[in-house]
Amino acid sequence: MATTFAKAAEGSTREQSHAARIEHVSKSFSGPAGSQLVLDDISLDVAPGEFVTILGASGCGKSTLLNLVAGLDKPSAGSMETPGGRPALMFQEHALFPWLTAGKNIELALRLRGVAKAERRPEAERLLELVRLGGSYGKRVHELSGGMRQRVALARALAQDSRLLLMDEPFAALDAITRDVLHGELTRIWEETGLSVLFVTHNVREAVRLAQRVVLLSSRPGRVAKEWTVDIPQPRRIEDADVAELSLEITEHLRGEIRRHGQH
Numbered sequence: 001m002a003t004t005f006a007k008a009a010e011g012s013t014r015e016q017s018h019a020a021r022i023e024h025v026s027k028s029f030s031g032p033a034g035s036q037l038v039l040d041d042i043s044l045d046v047a048p049g050e051f052v053t054i055l056g057a058s059g060c061g062k063s064t065l066l067n068l069v070a071g072l073d074k075p076s077a078g079s080m081e082t083p084g085g086r087p088a089l090m091f092q093e094h095a096l097f098p099w100l101t102a103g104k105n106i107e108l109a110l111r112l113r114g115v116a117k118a119e120r121r122p123e124a125e126r127l128l129e130l131v132r133l134g135g136s137y138g139k140r141v142h143e144l145s146g147g148m149r150q151r152v153a154l155a156r157a158l159a160q161d162s163r164l165l166l167m168d169e170p171f172a173a174l175d176a177i178t179r180d181v182l183h184g185e186l187t188r189i190w191e192e193t194g195l196s197v198l199f200v201t202h203n204v205r206e207a208v209r210l211a212q213r214v215v216l217l218s219s220r221p222g223r224v225a226k227e228w229t230v231d232i233p234q235p236r237r238i239e240d241a242d243v244a245e246l247s248l249e250i251t252e253h254l255r256g257e258i259r260r261h262g263q264h
């Protein structure tokens, strides 16, 4: 099994120039007031192992874009490609099954992936260790704090063994200190696993804290307004001076986008 894995990984790095490719994607929804163009001609690549954040005001189409990459919806025009297979997804709400323990929630993802029964428990325990929840296998969801639930949700996403992780504001509901800790954990896991991450947020500091590249979307319709390469070495802290400085610059652009579209 280990050999198959190694071969697959080797093959994928040789063959794939990107983990996700979004080419000229537009998306409209039809409603009572007619058709609404939400995303307009978006093109974006995520390189293998790259961490990209998509930043934009509320309602600009971030979740719509992520859902398209996840294959949950189809673009109205353009195309999507995730050559490494189906991406793993993590949302703002943990969406764990409350009647299952932390460990069993992860095992369910392993079972759906076709992992043999005997291997599921040790693998679930390994993933819980990875998100620093070793010993919580038998805990039920209601016994876990919000931060712990998001750790389990992350472990469950990792259980899908996808090379691309899509995250939709996964830490938005957490307090600042817990979020800060989870930023550190996510950076560590990203570095350890070599995953590609496409992370959506409306929080500029969070985007700069985490990403190698920040892509700013405009609103109504969502277009790629500007992007920044973040050269600040990891581990970063959200209060670092260079994180703050770049955040300020990006915030100015975000404000401009919001002003242009009459939102607040």
Ligand SMILES: Nc1ncnc2c1ncn2[C@@H]1O[C@H](COP(=O)(O)OP(=O)(O)OP(=O)(O)O)[C@@H](O)[C@H]1O
Pocket: 029, 030, 031, 038, 056, 057, 058, 059, 060, 061, 062, 063, 064, 065, 202
């Ligand atoms: N299934 C749908 N049917 C109709 N309209 C939709 C649908 N999904 C999203 N929209 C509309 O598309 C626009 C973008 O929504 P989306 O959820 O992608 O924004 P967002 O950037 O993720 O916002 P937030 O930061 O608040 O999560 C909104 O105007 C929303 O009402």
Ligand SMILES: [Mg+2]
Pocket: 062, 063, 064, 168
């Ligand atoms: Mg959203």
